[in-house]
Amino acid sequence: MSDAGAYDEERLGRLIGSLEPAPEGWVRAAQEIPAFRRTLDDLVARAEADKAFRDALVADLEAAVAEAGFEPEPRALEELRRRIDGAGQGS
Amino acid sequence: MAVERTSSRLSDPDLVQRCREGSADAWNELVERFSRYVYAICSRGFGLSAADAEDAFQDVFTRVYTRLDTLRDDSAIRPWIAQLTRRVCLDRVARTHEEPVDEIADERLARTTEEIDEAFTVREALADLGEPCHELLDRFFARDESYRTISEQLDLPPGTVASRISRCLAKLRSELEGRNPGESPSGGQR
Numbered sequence: 660m661s662d663a664g665a666y667d668e669e670r671l672g673r674l675i676g677s678l679e680p681a682p683e684g685w686v687r688a689a690q691e692i693p694a695f696r697r698t699l700d701d702l703v704a705r706a707e708a709d710k711a712f713r714d715a716l717v718a719d720l721e722a723a724v725a726e727a728g729f730e731p732e733p734r735a736l737e738e739l740r741r742r743i744d745g746a747g748q749g750s
Numbered sequence: 751m752a753v754e755r756t757s758s759r760l761s762d763p764d765l766v767q768r769c770r771e772g773s774a775d776a777w778n779e780l781v782e783r784f785s786r787y788v789y790a791i792c793s794r795g796f797g798l799s800a801a802d803a804e805d806a807f808q809d810v811f812t813r814v815y816t817r818l819d820t821l822r823d824d825s826a827i828r829p830w831i832a833q834l835t836r837r838v839c840l841d842r843v844a845r846t847h848e849e850p851v852d853e854i855a856d857e858r859l860a861r862t863t864e865e866i867d868e869a870f871t872v873r874e875a876l877a878d879l880g881e882p883c884h885e886l887l888d889r890f891f892a893r894d895e896s897y898r899t900i901s902e903q904l905d906l907p908p909g910t911v912a913s914r915i916s917r918c919l920a921k922l923r924s925e926l927e928g929r930n931p932g933e934s935p936s937g938g939q940r
Contacts, residue, residue: 666872666923674872675891677865681789685804689781689811693774696815734805 688730695735698727703742716743759877763824770818781811784828786873788835790866795859796839802846809838828870875925883918890915 680686702723706713716723720736720743760768760779768776788810792803813834821830836859876884882904889895889903897915901908 666926668919671872671919671922672891674865674869675876675887676894677869678786678790678873681785681807682804685789685807686781686785688808689785690778692808692812692815693772693777696812732808734808 688732698724699735699739699742702727702739706743713743758880761825762827766818766821766824766827769815777815780814780827783874783877784814784831787828787866787870788831790869791832791835791863792839795836795862795866796843798839798842802842806835806838806842810835813838832867871929872922872926875922875929879918879921879925882914883921886911886915887918887922 702716706716717740720740724736724739760776765776765780765783769780785807788807789803792798792806792810793800796806798806810831814831817834821827876887885904886900889900890897895903897908897911900906901911904911906914
């Protein structure tokens, strides 16, 4: 890092203003990650224990995630699908 | 260090520990604290499109959440997040660009990483100063509000706003001078 003693007002002002906030929606979604992961774990656990539930989940993954109160975004669905498939292979 | 801190912000190690203990508030704070940094690396450092930057942003925080137990030194959360972010972005660039990854990374990162790290250091120092300095300097420099606007919003005479901004800048300078230069977040990982 540069010498802190060289922080004049202009430079400090420029640096304070140079990091833009991330979009609010992104921050909110990242803050929901723990809750979402728990939901994911619950869904996978139920799928492992209940074949009928697993079949229903596989049939409409998006609806299941939406019903759990989360935006069914592609990356999460992909991970859930992979884990459900894994659970199915293990049964 | 001569600066009196009026902030009750958790230190990085305390914040990490609270996250490990499952505190939702701590996780929210961690995301809030590092969101500008991750966003800047993804969008300015790697020049990702908005869609790719959003995916990378979520991917970074998912990895932070799922791998927090593997962080050996809690005070190194910042370089660790920086490293995770770079890896995620490099993967994404490799998947979506035909240009050689190293070339893109070298060109963009060399120009911007140091400035992003430095800006983050300044913002962290500002946050550590607490209020009213954080709000005053953020309004004036980041939100580009005039003395007059700030004085109206905070119900203070414009002259008071100007003198407080000046005092807060002096405090911020002292705060930065009191920091260990070795705290640089890049951590020699590039």
